[in-house]
Ligand code: IMP
C-alpha cells in the first residue's frame with residue numbers, strides 16, 4: 001500500500017473544513033448526517049472543529065450501481081431518527097465517486113423538506129462522476145485510484161487506519 005495522505009495532512013485539511021463550515025453557518029443550528037460506515041472517522045474529527053450548534057444523525061445506505069432492476073437506487077439500512085423538516089442539513093460522506101449514492105440520497109432527503117442540504121465529502125474522485133452532483137465542501141480531490149484507511153474500506157477492511165493509502 002502506498003501512502004496518499006498522512007495523518008498531518010488529513011488533520012490540517014479537516015480543521016480547515018470545520019472552520020469553513022463554522023463560518024458559513026455562524027449563528028445557525030445544523031443537523032449533521034454522517035453516512036456510515038465510511039464517514040465515521042472523518043466525521044468524528046470534523047465535528048470537533050465545528051463550533052455552531054449541531055445535532056447528529058447517522059444513516060447507512062447501500063447502493064446498487066450494477067443491479068439490473070435497481071440501478072441507481074439506494075437501500076436504507078439505517079434511517080434518520082429525527083425529523084429534519086425546516087433544518088439546515090450537512091451530509092458528511094467519505095468519498096464522492098460516480099455520485100449516484102449521494103444523488104439518490106439528496107432526493108430522499110428533499111422529501112423531508114429540510115431548509116437546506118449541503119454535502120461535505122472528504123475525498124472527491126471528480127473524473128469518475130456519472131451524474132451531475134458537486135459537493136459543497138471537499139477535503140481533497142483525488143485521481144481515479146482506490147483508497148483505503150481513515151474510514152474507507154476495501155471489502156470491509158482497513159477502516160481503522162489513521163492515514164489514507166492507495167491499494
Ligand atoms: P458513488 O455512488 O459511486 O459516488 O459511491 C460512493 C461510495 O463508493 C463511497 O461511499 C464508498 O463507499 C465507495 N468508494 C468509492 N471509491 C472508493 C475508494 O476509492 N475507496 C473506498 N471506497 C470507495
Ligand code: MG
Nearest residue numbers: 037038152153
Ligand atoms: Mg464503502
